[in-house]
Amino acid sequence: MAVVAVDIGGTTVKGALFDVDGTVLDRATVATFPTGMSAVADGPGGPALAAVTALVTQLAASATASGRTLTGIGLCSPGLVDAERGRVVVAVNLGWTDLPIAELLAARFDVPVALEHDARAAARAERAARLAADKPVDEFVFIPIGTGVSATVVTGGTIVHGATGGAGEFGHVPVVPDGEVCTCGQRGCVEVYASAGNVLRRYREAGGALAGSTRELVDLVGTDPIAARVWQEAVEALATGVVMLTAVLDPGAVIIGGGLGEAGDRLLVPLRAAVAERMRWRALPNIEQSLVGAGAGLAGAAILVNTQSTSTP
Amino acid sequence: MAVVAVDIGGTTVKGALFDVDGTVLDRATVATFPTGMSAVADGPGGPALAAVTALVTQLAASATASGRTLTGIGLCSPGLVDAERGRVVVAVNLGWTDLPIAELLAARFDVPVALEHDARAAARAERAARLAADKPVDEFVFIPIGTGVSATVVTGGTIVHGATGGAGEFGHVPVVPDGEVCTCGQRGCVEVYASAGNVLRRYREAGGALAGSTRELVDLVGTDPIAARVWQEAVEALATGVVMLTAVLDPGAVIIGGGLGEAGDRLLVPLRAAVAERMRWRALPNIEQSLVGAGAGLAGAAILVNTQSTSTP
Numbered sequence: 297m298a299v300v301a302v303d304i305g306g307t308t309v310k311g312a313l314f315d316v317d318g319t320v321l322d323r324a325t326v327a328t329f330p331t332g333m334s335a336v337a338d339g340p341g342g343p344a345l346a347a348v349t350a351l352v353t354q355l356a357a358s359a360t361a362s363g364r365t366l367t368g369i370g371l372c373s374p375g376l377v378d379a380e381r382g383r384v385v386v387a388v389n390l391g392w393t394d395l396p397i398a399e400l401l402a403a404r405f406d407v408p409v410a411l412e413h414d415a416r417a418a419a420r421a422e423r424a425a426r427l428a429a430d431k432p433v434d435e436f437v438f439i440p441i442g443t444g445v446s447a448t449v450v451t452g453g454t455i456v457h458g459a460t461g462g463a464g465e466f467g468h469v470p471v472v473p474d475g476e477v478c479t480c481g482q483r484g485c486v487e488v489y490a491s492a493g494n495v496l497r498r499y500r501e502a503g504g505a506l507a508g509s510t511r512e513l514v515d516l517v518g519t520d521p522i523a524a525r526v527w528q529e530a531v532e533a534l535a536t537g538v539v540m541l542t543a544v545l546d547p548g549a550v551i552i553g554g555g556l557g558e559a560g561d562r563l564l565v566p567l568r569a570a571v572a573e574r575m576r577w578r579a580l581p582n583i584e585q586s587l588v589g590a591g592a593g594l595a596g597a598a599i600l601v602n603t604q605s606t607s608t609p
Numbered sequence: 610m611a612v613v614a615v616d617i618g619g620t621t622v623k624g625a626l627f628d629v630d631g632t633v634l635d636r637a638t639v640a641t642f643p644t645g646m647s648a649v650a651d652g653p654g655g656p657a658l659a660a661v662t663a664l665v666t667q668l669a670a671s672a673t674a675s676g677r678t679l680t681g682i683g684l685c686s687p688g689l690v691d692a693e694r695g696r697v698v699v700a701v702n703l704g705w706t707d708l709p710i711a712e713l714l715a716a717r718f719d720v721p722v723a724l725e726h727d728a729r730a731a732a733r734a735e736r737a738a739r740l741a742a743d744k745p746v747d748e749f750v751f752i753p754i755g756t757g758v759s760a761t762v763v764t765g766g767t768i769v770h771g772a773t774g775g776a777g778e779f780g781h782v783p784v785v786p787d788g789e790v791c792t793c794g795q796r797g798c799v800e801v802y803a804s805a806g807n808v809l810r811r812y813r814e815a816g817g818a819l820a821g822s823t824r825e826l827v828d829l830v831g832t833d834p835i836a837a838r839v840w841q842e843a844v845e846a847l848a849t850g851v852v853m854l855t856a857v858l859d860p861g862a863v864i865i866g867g868g869l870g871e872a873g874d875r876l877l878v879p880l881r882a883a884v885a886e887r888m889r890w891r892a893l894p895n896i897e898q899s900l901v902g903a904g905a906g907l908a909g910a911a912i913l914v915n916t917q918s919t920s921t922p
Contacts, residue, residue, distance in 0.1 A: 435772040447857055451762075451769045458764075458859020459748040460892060465856040468890065470849065473786060480890035482852075536783065539795075540853050543778040544760055546771020577781065577793035579773060 298364040299601050300355045302348055303414060303593035304328070304373045306389035309344075311351040313358050314598045322358040326351050328390065344390040345397065349404065356405060368601035369401055369409045372417035372593050378461050382411045382607040385461065398607035408606035410597075415440055415464055416455050417596030418588065419448035422551055424599055425587040436581075437547045439466060439534075440554035440592070445487045447537075449545060467491065471536040489533035492556045499526045514559045528566065535570035542571070542581055553586030560585055611677040612914050613668045615661060616727060616906035617641070617686045619702035619756075622657075624664040626671050627911045635671040639664050641703065654710065657703040661710070662717065669718060681914035682714055682722040685730035685906045691774050695724045695920040698774065711920035721919035723910075728753050728777055729768050730909030731901065732761035735864055737912055738900040749894075750860045752779060752847075753867035753905070758800045760850075762858060780804065784849040802846035805869045812839045827872045841879065848883030855884070855894055866899030873898055 298321060303310045306328060313322040326347050341348075352369060359366045375387025382398025384390070398409040412420070419438035426433050434453040440446060447466030449456040456463045467487030468480045475484025476498075488494050492510040499513050504522040507513035516523040538550055552563065568583045588595055611634060616623045619641060626635040639660050654661075665682060672679045688700025695711025697703070711722040725733070732751035739746050747766040753759060760779030762769040769776045780800030781793045788797025789811075801807050805823040812826050817835035820826035829836040851863055865876065881896045901908055 449764075449857065451764060451771075452767060454765060454767075456764045456858060459861030459894070460859055462891060463857060463859040465859075465891070468856045469853045470887065482887055482890070540782045541857065543781045544762065544776060544854065545769060546773055546776040546778075548772030574783065574795055577795070578775060578778070581772070 297367045298359045298362075299368050299370060299598055300352050300359070300366060301370045301594045301597035301601075302351060302372070303417075303597060304344070304348060304371065304390065305414075306374065309347045309351050310594060311355050312594050312598070313355045315364075318595075318598070321362060321364075322355060324351055324354050324358075341395050341397065341400065342391050344392065345395070345400070348397070349401070352401065352405060366405065366407050368407050368606065369405060370417075370597035370600035371397060371401070371409065371411045372414040372597045372600075373397070373411065374414050376461055377411060377413040377416075379410075379412045379416070379457065382409065384411070396607075402607045402609045406609045408601065408608045410600040410606040412596065412600050413457075413461070413464070414593045414596075415446045415448050416457070417600060418553060418586075418592035419450055419455060419596070420599055420603075421588045421592045421596035422553065422586055423450060423453070424595070429587060433549050435545075435547050436549040436551055437541050437545065438551045438553060438586070439538075439557075440586075441490060441534075441552060441556035442492055442554035445491050445534075445554075447541065449541075449547075451545070466537055466541070469537050469540065471533050486533050486537045490530040490556075492554075495526060495530050495556070498529070499523060502526060510556065514562055517562060531563070531566045531570050534567055535574065538567070538571050538583070539574045542575065542578075547581045549582045549584055551584050551586050553588065553592055555590065557586050558589065610680045611672040611675075612681050612683060612911055613665055613672070613679060614683045614907045614910035614914075615664060615685070616730075616910060617657070617661060617684065617700075617703065618727075619687065622660045622664050623907055624668050625907050625911070626668045628677075631908075631911070634675060634677075635668060637664055637667050637671075654708050654713065655704050657705065658708070658710065658713070662714070665714065665718060679718065679720050681720050681919065682718060683730075683910035683913035684710060684714070684722065684724045685727040685910045685913075686710070686724065687727050689773075689775055690724060690726040690729075692723075692725045692729070692770065695722065697724070709920075715920040715922045719922045721914065721921045723913040723919040725909065725913050726770075726774075726777070727906045727909075728759045728761050729770070730913060731866060731899075731905035732763055732768060732909070733912055733916075734901045734905045734909035735866065735899055736763060736766070737908070742900060746862050748858075748860050749862040749864055750854050750858065751864045751866060751899070752851075752870075753899075754803060754847075754865060754869035755805055755867035758804050758847075760854065762854075762860075764858070779850060779854070782850050782853065784846050799846050799850045803843040803869075805867075808839060808843050808869070811842070812836060815839060823869065824872075827875055830875060844876070844879045844883050847880055848887065851880070851884050851896070852887045855888065855891075860894045862895045862897055864897050864899050866901065866905055868903065870899050871902065 376385040445467035472484030478485035689698040758780035785797030791798035791801040
């Protein structure tokens with residue numbers, strides 16, 4: 297028996313074939329849009345769904361070739377996701393509107409299919425990883441920082457989806473009044489200061505020329521004053537947001553994931569200091585790096601199959 | 610059969626005797642501290658516990674006099690409350706530290722006793738009232754605005770307590786950088802602009818002289834420019850906080866309660882406008898007045914007896 301997990305992104309669709317015990321048996325990645333194609337769909341799901349289908353076909357064949365039976369598919373997608381009904385309500389960068397992707401794939405591959413929002417799937421993987429590491433956590437906030445910034449709230453071991461499935465938009469919490477304009481139309485959002493792309497953009501706009509990537513910028517924080525200032529502004533924006541989350545939700549842990557989470561102590565140490573500086577009035581949550589790292593979406597999608605309601609063939 | 614509910618406050622302890630169907634049979638209120646006494650305890654619980662005990666004794670006698678059997682006691686308290694263990698961990702204005710109040714009263718009155726944080730008990734009452742009014746809501750934030758400002762988060766019908774029972778401190782979310790100093794030590798908190806007492810304080814400090822109470826100040830918003838400005842600043846602080854709650858939690862409703870919630874449309878109309886102005890990028894929650902009003906704590910305490918774990922005699 298084996299399960300296919302798929303992490304659908306705006307640039308690539310990543311997939312893996314998992315054994316029942318969680319071992320990765322095979323991996324594959326395809327471009328979400330073949331060169332020259334756009335997010336404009338020419339059928340239900342368009343090229344992005346075709347990419348997902350091709351990837352699942354490939355990994356299902358890999359399962360068969362190794363003598364295993366495919367027992368389910370777990371998907372995670374960006375956008376507004378209705379996990380219960382297996383539909384992507386809107387995913388602008390995939391060209392999807394109200395796509396019943398779980399039902400479509402269940403019919404095509406004749407196995408149950410589960411769907412979740414990508415950040416929530418990652419939070420689920422984080423919780424599972426902590427349980428496996430004997431550090432269980434039931435009250436936490438998972439903040440993946442990459443192209444965007446979001447926050448999945450887990451309380452009592454359950455992921456908060458919100459009234460319309462739109463919870464988690466931590467990136468669009470305004471923290472700098474009259475600050476820079478964000479893509480959402482507000483000013484001073486967490487994301488406009490702290491996402492990986494915006495950190496690099498702000499560095500360049502401030503005249504920084506030494507770093508070619510956010511990763512390089514982080515390496516320059518000790519020596520390049522422009523990198524240091526932009527990085528500190530990102531930390532301050534995140535800290536204001538974490539103070540807010542802590543005051544209202546009292547999480548036991550605030551877990552930083554995504555690409556920028558891999559900055560590790562270079563992010564965590566100043567972030568802890570900035571939060572502590574503001575919240576002298578109460579105990580602070582542990583601010584920690586994600587255990588699951590960049591593969592969180594895929595791992596979460598694999599877990600979904602066994603823990604969430606699925607669309608059946 | 611009857612239940613005693615008690616809402617413990619820093620100034621008064623309010624109690625009511627409820628019939629099993631929720632009808633109020635009797636009411637009583639006592640001062641938390643008899644004149645001349647302070648919050649310094651001269652025994653476990655000190656004068657504040659003595660006040661609670663006297664009130665319960667009176668209402669229990671009222672039950673007996675009407676031929677009813679007392680079947681339980683529901684309490685709500687400010688401070689840091691461990692509902693599960695029936696303990697008030699800290700309540701500075703009551704002089705309590707780690708007081709096992711549920712256990713003490715269960716032993717004294719020989720009935721089960723349940724305890725909850727006052728704002729959470731109120732949120733529970735609000736949920737029950739909406740269910741009874743055929744307007745059920747499972748994803749909401751309840752914001753009582755009075756001496757303080759807090760926010761109880763309800764998700765999937767369950768109240769968020771947090772990792773240490775300290776969730777809900779919405780009043781101490783900073784929304785005005787470098788703003789006025791708050792009692793918590795931070796600057797620019799929601800509470801320092803929007804609590805009932807702070808609205809009046811800020812009006813007076815700005816030279817306002819026409820209003821003698823927050824209620825009068827609200828009545829003057831249309832005619833007194835100082836009242837108008839201070840009120841708008843309170844609305845803006847609340848709006849920034851509500852934007853944050855909405856982005857992260859996607860509540861179906863944001864329900865405003867407490868004394869200031871009774872300002873009704875004079876608060877709700879500008880608050881909705883200020884939130885909508887900021888959040889053009891997504892659907893907004895309904896921003897509504899509490900159905901339960903000022904008696905929410907007591908009603909919530911009465912509900913507790915039947916729905917929460919209790920300390921038994």
